[in-house]
Amino acid sequence: xxxxxxxxxxxxxxxxxxxxxxxxxxxxxxxxxxxxxxxxxxxxxxxxxxxxxxxxxxxxxxxxxxxxxxxxxxxxxxxxxxxxxxxxxxxxxxxxxxxxxxxxxxxxxxxxxxxxxxxxxxxxxxxxxxxxxxxxxxxxxxxxxxxxxxxxxxxxxxxxxxxxxxxxxxxxxxxxxxxxxxxxxxxxxxxxxxxxxxxxxxxxxxxxxxxxxxxxxxxxxxxxxxxxxxxxxxxxxxxxxxxxxxxxxxxxxxxxxxxxxxxxxxxxxxxxxxxxxxxxxxxxxxxxxxxxxxxxxxxxxxxxxxxxxxxxxxxxxxxxxxxxxxxxxxxxxxxxxxxxxxxxxxxxxxxxxxxxxxxxxxxxxxxxxxxxxxxxxxxxxxxxxxxxxxxxxxxxxxxxxxxxxxxxxxxxxxxxxxxxxxxxxxxxxxxxxxxxxxxxxxxxxxxxxxxxxxxxxxxxxxxxxxxxxxxxxxxxxxxxxxxxxxxxxxxxxxxxxxxxxxxxxxxxxxxxx
Amino acid sequence: xxxxxxxxxxxxxxxxxxxxxxxxxxxxxxxxxxxxxxxxxxxxxxxxxxxxxxxxxxxxxxxxxxxxxxxxxxxxxxxxxxxxxxxxxxxxxxxxxxxxxxxxxxxxxxxxxxxxxxxxxxxxxxxxxxxxxxxxxxxxxxxxxxxxxxxxxxxxxxxxxxxxxxxxxxxxxxxxxxxxxxxxxxxxxxxxxxxxxxxxxxxxxxxxxxxxxxxxxxxxxxxxxxxxxxxxxxxxxxxxxxxxxxxxxxxxxxxxxxxxxxxxxxxxxxxxxxxxxxxxxxxxxxxxxxxxxxxxxxxxxxxxxxxxxxxxxxxxxxxxxxxxxxxxxxxxxxxxxxxxxxxxxxxxxxxxxxxxxxxxxxxxxxxxxxxxxxxxxxxxxxxxxxxxxxxxxxxxxxxxxxxxxxxxxxxxxxxxxxxxxxxxxxxxxxxxxxxxxxxxxxxxxxxxxx
Numbered sequence: 001x002x003x004x005x006x007x008x009x010x011x012x013x014x015x016x017x018x019x020x021x022x023x024x025x026x027x028x029x030x031x032x033x034x035x036x037x038x039x040x041x042x043x044x045x046x047x048x049x050x051x052x053x054x055x056x057x058x059x060x061x062x063x064x065x066x067x068x069x070x071x072x073x074x075x076x077x078x079x080x081x082x083x084x085x086x087x088x089x090x091x092x093x094x095x096x097x098x099x100x101x102x103x104x105x106x107x108x109x110x111x112x113x114x115x116x117x118x119x120x121x122x123x124x125x126x127x128x129x130x131x132x133x134x135x136x137x138x139x140x141x142x143x144x145x146x147x148x149x150x151x152x153x154x155x156x157x158x159x160x161x162x163x164x165x166x167x168x169x170x171x172x173x174x175x176x177x178x179x180x181x182x183x184x185x186x187x188x189x190x191x192x193x194x195x196x197x198x199x200x201x202x203x204x205x206x207x208x209x210x211x212x213x214x215x216x217x218x219x220x221x222x223x224x225x226x227x228x229x230x231x232x233x234x235x236x237x238x239x240x241x242x243x244x245x246x247x248x249x250x251x252x253x254x255x256x257x258x259x260x261x262x263x264x265x266x267x268x269x270x271x272x273x274x275x276x277x278x279x280x281x282x283x284x285x286x287x288x289x290x291x292x293x294x295x296x297x298x299x300x301x302x303x304x305x306x307x308x309x310x311x312x313x314x315x316x317x318x319x320x321x322x323x324x325x326x327x328x329x330x331x332x333x334x335x336x337x338x339x340x341x342x343x344x345x346x347x348x349x350x351x352x353x354x355x356x357x358x359x360x361x362x363x364x365x366x367x368x369x370x371x372x373x374x375x376x377x378x379x380x381x382x383x384x385x386x387x388x389x390x391x392x393x394x395x396x397x398x399x400x401x402x403x404x405x406x407x408x409x410x411x412x413x414x415x416x417x418x419x420x421x422x423x424x425x426x427x428x429x430x431x432x433x434x435x436x437x438x439x440x441x442x443x444x445x446x447x448x449x450x451x452x453x454x455x456x457x458x459x460x461x462x463x464x465x466x467x468x469x470x471x472x473x474x475x476x477x478x479x480x481x482x483x484x485x486x487x488x489x490x491x492x493x494x495x496x497x498x499x500x501x502x503x504x505x506x507x508x509x510x511x512x513x
Numbered sequence: 514x515x516x517x518x519x520x521x522x523x524x525x526x527x528x529x530x531x532x533x534x535x536x537x538x539x540x541x542x543x544x545x546x547x548x549x550x551x552x553x554x555x556x557x558x559x560x561x562x563x564x565x566x567x568x569x570x571x572x573x574x575x576x577x578x579x580x581x582x583x584x585x586x587x588x589x590x591x592x593x594x595x596x597x598x599x600x601x602x603x604x605x606x607x608x609x610x611x612x613x614x615x616x617x618x619x620x621x622x623x624x625x626x627x628x629x630x631x632x633x634x635x636x637x638x639x640x641x642x643x644x645x646x647x648x649x650x651x652x653x654x655x656x657x658x659x660x661x662x663x664x665x666x667x668x669x670x671x672x673x674x675x676x677x678x679x680x681x682x683x684x685x686x687x688x689x690x691x692x693x694x695x696x697x698x699x700x701x702x703x704x705x706x707x708x709x710x711x712x713x714x715x716x717x718x719x720x721x722x723x724x725x726x727x728x729x730x731x732x733x734x735x736x737x738x739x740x741x742x743x744x745x746x747x748x749x750x751x752x753x754x755x756x757x758x759x760x761x762x763x764x765x766x767x768x769x770x771x772x773x774x775x776x777x778x779x780x781x782x783x784x785x786x787x788x789x790x791x792x793x794x795x796x797x798x799x800x801x802x803x804x805x806x807x808x809x810x811x812x813x814x815x816x817x818x819x820x821x822x823x824x825x826x827x828x829x830x831x832x833x834x835x836x837x838x839x840x841x842x843x844x845x846x847x848x849x850x851x852x853x854x855x856x857x858x859x860x861x862x863x864x865x866x867x868x869x870x871x872x873x874x875x876x877x878x879x880x881x882x883x884x885x886x887x888x889x890x891x892x893x894x895x896x897x898x899x900x901x902x903x904x905x906x907x908x909x910x911x912x913x914x915x916x917x918x919x920x921x922x923x924x925x926x927x928x929x930x931x932x933x934x935x936x937x938x939x940x941x942x943x944x945x946x947x948x949x950x951x952x953x954x955x956x957x958x959x960x961x962x963x
Binding site: 254319321 | 543546547548551552556568595598599600601602604607611612615616617618619620622623627715716718719722723725726729730763764766767768770771774777781787788789792
């Protein structure tokens with residue numbers, strides 16, 4: 001009796017171009033990932049990421065307990081050799097694991113609150129102890145059961161298509177069908193409790209003040225995490241669950257400040273991890289071959305260097321990395337991690353690159369302004385002698401940064417280079433540059449006056465703060481400062497404060513053709 | 514050796530020493546609120562093992578150790594970098610490193626399984642550990658690492674102590690806090706890595722956390738905490754291994770961890786002062802003291818107008834004065850009767866002379882504090898009685914004395930509270946050795962002479 005696939009699955013399969021086995025693998029992984037990624041947002045925001053980790057380890061005894069209880073109730077005929085094949089009692093295992101999941105949260109809370117143990121240590125004690133109990137229970141059962149502890153850690157996603165179940169006369173992959181139900185439950189949970197989850201995540205005190213039972217929401221969330229973990233463990237193993245609970249949510253957190261977009265982004269990244277993870281795990285796919293090539297390259301170099309050093313002679317090794325099939329769930333975790341790294345680097349709002357760009361732009365602007373002010377002062381003191389390019393660069397701190405700034409200013413037409421009498425490259429301000437330099441020097445000197453007159457700074461403590469501040473004073477503030485110090489003509493060191501018009505005569509105008 | 518087989522001795526020594534080192538190193542991690550870092554580290558070591566195998570193509574303990582250490586340290590650096598340079602919080606950073614590194618390890622180990630040489634890698638034993646499979650080489654490396662770790666801890670004991678309790682202070686002192694931190698992490702990494710073959714990835718975290726947390730219950734001093742953590746770790750390792758060898762067919766790693774859990778539970782329940790039981794007893798005792806003092810105070814207030822006459826007080830009067838049931842009052846009264854502070858008379862109970870003296874002391878501190886709060890702490894007067902009720906049971910007589918002196922010196926001896934209980938009126942030794950001068954002042958102020 002062969003049941004057929006439901007029509008919408010068939011059309012989806014044609015659309016995505018997967019064969020039946022891969023389709024079920026990807027679908028199961030995708031459902032797990034999306035469920036985890038959506039819930040994970042709240043864990044990450046509430047700084048409880050590790051509770052997901054703790055629960056996913058601690059449920060082991062719950063799973064086994066559920067198994068034992070059902071097995072004891074179902075005393076079937078014993079086969080030859082005393083071995084009895086018991087089908088996995090999934091529902092009982094789910095209930096057992098769910099109970100242990102909530103108990104983990106409760107025990108952690110108790111140890112933390114009543115014994116005053118720091119929360120992370122409390123969690124560590126509770127989940128490792130429960131996991132140890134689980135491992136022992138499995139070992140006691142090992143003669144009768146194929147419940148492999150390793151399977152709890154990395155799952156059996158590869159067999160998702162082989163384990164089928166019939167619903168309404170159609171054939172579904174059982175893990176996929178289970179996960180579809182759980183995923184729907186997660187989405188319904190988040191949609192229904194959206195407001196409550198949001199307030200509790202950002203401001204538990206406000207939530208309590210508004211009459212929301214923060215404690216109840218907390219335990220509901222824990223129960224959902226436990227449900228997802230249990231439903232997902234057999235398919236993908238607890239490690240992918242932990243990775244999916246944290247990595248997509250953390251990546252989304254790098255990308256946005258809005259909860260709604262964070263949840264959607266996180267879910268999307270979960271989906272991408274599922275598709276890409278499976279693709280990379282199939283050793284003959286294009287992406288996997290690309291990764292293999294890169295890995296071979298690095299391993300070959302590493303091995304060559306290692307062997308050359310250990311034998312003290314040049315050895316060239318070629319270490320081919322290739323595989324027919326890697327762990328799909330492990331690959332999913334790696335892809336999620338890679339997505340997170342990408343988010344950290346390239347996020348338009350909080351990314352490393354953007355931060356560095358901003359830093360670079362700011363530094364460049366400051367050096368450019370310093371260069372203009374330097375030239376202004378030079379021409380003020382020595383209108384007849386031109387400042388050499390090398391001197392200017394050195395005065396601005398040296399290195400490639402001032403050179404870049406000077407080149408930029410020339411390109412903008414704020415300074416111009418000309419050959420001095422002794423054949424060196426001299427620099428001076430153009431009209432455009434002089435106007436900007438004037439404003440800067442004016443800011444600097446007015447600020448010095450302000451510090452000296454109003455705040456009573458001693459004369460030798462004026463330059464450094466003004467040097468920093470001159471880049472940040474806005475026009476409005478400058479007017480205020482000028483009014484406050486009553487529009488002086490000279491700064492505290494006796495240097496003229498440039499006026500909006502006029503004083504350009506000081507700049508050695510005769511040099512400028 | 515000691516009547517044990519060579520193998521048993523080896524395993525016992527190895528796991529005992531491992532427990533000891535993990536206990537001491539982990540205690541610092543617990544203090545720095547980094548308990549779960551060990552967990553992340555243990556997981557992060559897996560890809561290192563795999564890469565070491567891929568590069569070396571055979572099973573070699575020291576190569577594995579090196580690989581695991583490298584990725585372990587990389588994991589730690591990732592966590593610390595993420596925490597300092599992005600908006601990701603520590604918990605998410607730890608979880609990320611843990612799961613992504615472990616995912617990488619799983620991918621690599623599934624690739625290794627495909628290799629023709631893959632079966633020799635024996636990577637599975639690193640997940641759950643094989644204590645019984647310990648060989649001389651393992652023991653030697655455990656001894657070496659333990660000695661090195663303990664030596665480093667001993668040399669930098671002062672630095673690590675201050676870093677654990679007050680990192681800002683350490684930074685202000687000009688110590689290279691980052692390097693010291695890294696050294697502490699390095700110790701954590703190598704301890705974790707040598708423990709992996711014995712107890713496995715998940716349970717290594719337990720060996721690091723449990724002895725330290727258990728030791729914390731018994732002492733407030735770092736030195737003793739470390740010694741106890743070492744002891745607990747040692748016991749955990751040895752007893753766990755012995756138990757798993759005796760009780761047939763139990764894997765050693767989990768049994769070791771559960772031995773630790775038992776020590777933890779025992780400490781949590783029975784440790785003096787910090788244990789749950791002694792906290793509970795302390796709590797009950799405080800409540801009893803408060804109830805007793807409230808009773809004395811109420812009785813004193815009824816007695817006060819007629820002093821030195823001590824009139825009988827009916828139980829109903831007391832139940833009306835406070836939210837006590839008649840049964841509670843009777844229990845309290847009979848307890849006080851045993852101290853001969855009260856005595857049953859016709860029409861109820863009355864204070865004995867020594868009861869008046871004890872009650873006067875309670876009322877006196879109560880009113881002193883009440884006055885102090887009104888005068889000095891600018892607390893809304895309608896809050897005062899409540900606060901006074903709670904605090905008089907906590908204040909030491911010493912502080913009360915100072916308070917009293919302070920009020921006298923400021924000439925603020927309460928005028929309206931002229932009915933301040935004359936504690937020495939009944940020829941009792943001075944409870945508060947009051948200076949001589951205030952007496953006249955009090956009399957001047959129109960209060961009752963002491």
